[in-house]
Amino acid sequence: MIMQDEMVLTSQQEIAHHIYEMKLTGKLVGEITSPGQFVHIRVSDTYDFPLRRPISIASIDEDANEMTILYRAEGNGTKQLARKKEGDVLNVLGPLGNGFPVEETKEGETAILIGGGIGVPPLYELSKQLTAKGVTCIHILGFQSAEVVFYEEQFKALGETYIATVDGSKGTAGFVTTVMEKINQDFSTYYSCGPMPMLKAVQAMYAGKKGFLSFEERMGCGIGACFACVCETTEETDKSYIKVCSDGPVFPAGVVSI
Amino acid sequence: MNRLSVQLPGLQLKNPIMPASGCFGFGKEYGKLYNLSKLGAIMIKAATLETRLGNPTPRVAETSSGMLNAIGLQNPGLQGVMENELPWLEQFDVPIIANVAGTETADYVEVAKVISTAPNVHALELNISCPNVKEGGITFGTDPEIAKQLTAAVKEVSAVPVYVKLSPNVTDVSAIAKAVEEGGADGITMINTLLGMRLDEKTGKPVIANKTGGLSGPAVKPVAIKMVYEVSQVVDIPIIGMGGVTNVQDVIDFLSAGASAVAVGTANFVDPFVCPTIIDQLPEKLDELGVNHISELVGRSHR
Numbered sequence: 420m421i422m423q424d425e426m427v428l429t430s431q432q433e434i435a436h437h438i439y440e441m442k443l444t445g446k447l448v449g450e451i452t453s454p455g456q457f458v459h460i461r462v463s464d465t466y467d468f469p470l471r472r473p474i475s476i477a478s479i480d481e482d483a484n485e486m487t488i489l490y491r492a493e494g495n496g497t498k499q500l501a502r503k504k505e506g507d508v509l510n511v512l513g514p515l516g517n518g519f520p521v522e523e524t525k526e527g528e529t530a531i532l533i534g535g536g537i538g539v540p541p542l543y544e545l546s547k548q549l550t551a552k553g554v555t556c557i558h559i560l561g562f563q564s565a566e567v568v569f570y571e572e573q574f575k576a577l578g579e580t581y582i583a584t585v586d587g588s589k590g591t592a593g594f595v596t597t598v599m600e601k602i603n604q605d606f607s608t609y610y611s612c613g614p615m616p617m618l619k620a621v622q623a624m625y626a627g628k629k630g631f632l633s634f635e636e637r638m639g640c641g642i643g644a645c646f647a648c649v650c651e652t653t654e655e656t657d658k659s660y661i662k663v664c665s666d667g668p669v670f671p672a673g674v675v676s677i
Numbered sequence: 678m679n680r681l682s683v684q685l686p687g688l689q690l691k692n693p694i695m696p697a698s699g700c701f702g703f704g705k706e707y708g709k710l711y712n713l714s715k716l717g718a719i720m721i722k723a724a725t726l727e728t729r730l731g732n733p734t735p736r737v738a739e740t741s742s743g744m745l746n747a748i749g750l751q752n753p754g755l756q757g758v759m760e761n762e763l764p765w766l767e768q769f770d771v772p773i774i775a776n777v778a779g780t781e782t783a784d785y786v787e788v789a790k791v792i793s794t795a796p797n798v799h800a801l802e803l804n805i806s807c808p809n810v811k812e813g814g815i816t817f818g819t820d821p822e823i824a825k826q827l828t829a830a831v832k833e834v835s836a837v838p839v840y841v842k843l844s845p846n847v848t849d850v851s852a853i854a855k856a857v858e859e860g861g862a863d864g865i866t867m868i869n870t871l872l873g874m875r876l877d878e879k880t881g882k883p884v885i886a887n888k889t890g891g892l893s894g895p896a897v898k899p900v901a902i903k904m905v906y907e908v909s910q911v912v913d914i915p916i917i918g919m920g921g922v923t924n925v926q927d928v929i930d931f932l933s934a935g936a937s938a939v940a941v942g943t944a945n946f947v948d949p950f951v952c953p954t955i956i957d958q959l960p961e962k963l964d965e966l967g968v969n970h971i972s973e974l975v976g977r978s979h980r
Contacts, residue, residue, distance in 0.1 A: 423950060469895070470744055471946070640706070644706040647734075647746065647748065649736070
């Protein structure tokens with residue numbers, strides 16, 4: 420169930436250049452149903468920055484009632500978030516949206532998880548849940564440069580992990596697709612989150628394979644009421660837009676026109 | 678005695694608070710969060726004759742104490758609203774104000790005629806002020822004579838009272854208000870959004886795909902208050918005021934300016950519980966002001 424929770428910040432640190440890891444505790448954690456869901460956060464109590472910021476959930480610790488979010492402090496709102504300290508209370512709406520279907524990959528099967536930049540975080544909880552049920556996960560993570568690479572060790576602890584950087588300062592020089600071309604591993608499912616051009620390239624390269632993509636769009640309400648974050652579907656019979664926030668953000672490959 | 682009840686043409690409101698059109702969809706999403714019967718009324722998202730897909734994305738952008746939107750009247754069309762949206766809302770004890778939009782007079786008339794027959798639609802809100810569509814919308818709201826004619830045409834076919842939603846993007850809002858009153862409007866809702874633009878810091882290009890958008894949120898409240906203050910003194914029909922309402926004091930301000938009821942828009946996106954919160958806080962606010970009934974506050978800025 421969606422709730423508006425006053426969550427307490429338990430820790431925050433910059434883990435890569437402008438990339439922050441924030442841990443929050445509150446009742447909302449108990450409502451999260453799948454990896455890839457997101458929360459909508461008010462960055463201040465005032466209306467100076469009125470719109471909430473949608474941020475995906477990177478990991479859940481149900482026993483501690485704690486969730487981790489990873490975000491890039493780039494705009495004014497996320498810079499506000501980066502200033503929050505331990506003990507601060509944040510107004511968080513969530514959990515929102517439909518996440519990645521873990522059940523689509525069976526025990527003993529292999530899944531490839533492809534993330535780009537700030538699209539990487541939700542894949543971490545996904546990988547945790549997939550590996551816990553006996554799925555072999557291969558991670559392909561793309562970043563601009565070495566200084567913004569994060570969670571490499573965490574992903575490595577779960578499975579084979581490849582890093583690609585656009586400037587070649589770490590791992591394979593190039594994009595996630597550069598790595599994908601080199602891997603001849605058979606797999607049953609792929610899951611991906613990242614910028615639109617990356618999703619497009621991934622979907623094209625894995626055409627015919629079972630896959631799930633998580634999309635991003637500027638949002639208003641985050642619950643499906645304002646019709647801001649729509650994307651076009653590919654089905655010619657039903658040309659209606661679908662909403663990233665409440666119909667997605669995860670859609671099966673081929674559903675969204677990209 | 679219900680201290681918050683308000684009676685307006687077609688509307689018996691248990692309190693003067695309602696979500697504004699376009700900021701609440703057709704209620705389904707908020708209905709999961711709280712009981713919609715708590716609301717004074719609901720202004721549902723604009724309905725057009727045919728399904729509209731709306732504008733390309735990005736459709737929203739944040740601004741200082743506000744936001745720009747250019748959704749473009751995306752809606753499932755008259756038939757979809759009649760068959761799927763309005764019947765769902767019947768489970769709640771709340772009057773619906775149906776926002777009617779179109780690109781030409783015939784569209785408005787057809788939508789008004791049909792939607793006004795829905796059992797839970799107690800009033801229409803004639804949208805002559807949407808700034809985000811290429812045809813219709815705001816063009817009907819900027820010329821007094823055209824606004825008057827459209828109001829009269831819709832009044833002729835509507836089974837329920839007609840409120841006209843005014844645009845602030847005019848030189849003389851009072852002239853439009855008087856014209857729609859002459860055209861037979863039963864009430865006025867105001868204000869719609871102010872046209873605006875935000876540029877991307879790096880590229881210098883407009884952030885919103887439609888280039889321009891409608892500005893809403895606390896940033897527009899002073900404009901709305903001034904216009905309600907002005908219009909309420911030149912017309913005899915009631916006003917439902919809106920524009921940047923986020924809390925109970927904003928509601929008091931709109932009532933004081935001359936509105937009889939108040940709609941909450943953008944704030945629903947920030948705090949989905951803002952309407953019930955304000956409703957709960959109103960009685961205490963009346964005590965604070967030494968007022969028995971909310972209607973005593975209406976227009977006190979110019980009495």
